[in-house]
Amino acid sequence: MGWNQWVAKATTKRGLGSLAIGLAVAFAGVMASAPAMAQIAGTKHNLGSNGTGTNKFSGTAEICVFCHTPHGADTSAAVPLWNRTLPAPSSFTTYDSLGTSSLDGKTAPVGSVSIACLSCHDGVTSMSAVINAPGSGTTGDATWTGGSWNAAVGASGKMPAGITNLSTDLKNDHPIGIQYGGGGITVNAKTAATKDPDFKAPANTDLNGTTVWWVDTEGTANGTRQKTDLLLYTRAASAGYVGQTVAEPFVECASCHDPHTTNATFLRISNANSAVCLACHTK
Incomplete structure (x- = not known):
């Protein structure tokens, strides 16, 4: 299936809404490309026994299994073939609860691709708590069931303390x-100016009847969306903020981060000279 088809299908079914465009493309590349697999193998997202990062699980040398499965996936997830159970959106406290006057956009419940990221990065559930483990049956083979996490993670298998453990308190x-x-x-005003003039206008295109938006990063304003552009994720009115009437673009975790890149902190581009920040913010 081509990435355009993924875009057309990557909508949620439990009101979490959105198109998992960026992760769908990246995952398709992982499944089809040896070089892409090699990229992930050398990052901290390789949690398998052969990983080179801080967190490793002895129960498998597989890489993709901690996030994706070819069978038995959570079909409510905006990310394709997601192998983890999504946390409840209501379990998170978000930045808007601070009531800061600088936040002029409306906020939807935690969902879209962000809640997939948070199924590990909330620090609540073991990183090996997958839906479909390696081997025959969903519980996994003997190597998986007998596996353990290294000392940096501890017996719980939860995301260790530190900046990557965002917790359920997202105010900071x-x-x-x-x-x-x-x-x-919106889909009815695709090229309208942003209400806040301190933001760059996003680019957009229609793919199989679905509008997608992104923010061009330096040197990529060529009319097509690149892997290094900052992605915006479409939420339908049913999955957006109270009062939303049509589909709109939203900022999510994967707008700035690509889980399949080798860039530092998985940013889509280097943040030298604040390039990530200034791609959207005109300051």
């Missing part, structure tokens, strides 16, 4: 599930 993190640029852009 960049807003997610928030309208891009304070709103103003």
Whole structure:
């Protein structure tokens, strides 16, 4: 299946809403490309026994299994073939709860691709708590069931303490599930100016009847969306903020981060000279 088809299908079914465009493309590349697999193998997202990162599980040398499965996936997830159970959106406290006047966009419940990221990065569930483990049956083979996490993680298998363990309190993190640029852009106003003038206008295109948006990063403004552009994720009205009437673009975790890249902190581009920040913010 081509990536355009993934885009057309990557909508949620439990009101979490959105198109998992960026992760769908990246995952398709992982499954089809040996070089892409080699990229992931050398990152901290390789949690298998052969991983080179801090966190390793002795129960498997597989890499993709901690996030993806070819069978028995959570079909409510916006990310394709997701192998983890999504946490409840209501379990998170987000930046908008601070009531800061600088937050001029409306915020939707935690969902879209962000809640997939948070199924590990909330620090609540073991990173090896997958739906479909390696081997015959969903519980996994003897190597998996007898596996253990290294000392950096501990017996619980939960995301260890540190900046990557976001917890369920997201007040001190960049807003997610928030309208891009304070709103103003919808499927009915695809090229409208953002309500907040301090944001760059996103590019858009239609793929199989679905509108997708992204913010061009330096040197990529060529009319097509690149892997190094910052992605915006479409939420239908049913999965957006209270009062939303049509589909709109939102900022999510994967707008800035690509879980399959070798870039530092999985950013889509280097943040030298604040390039990630200034791709969207005109400051």
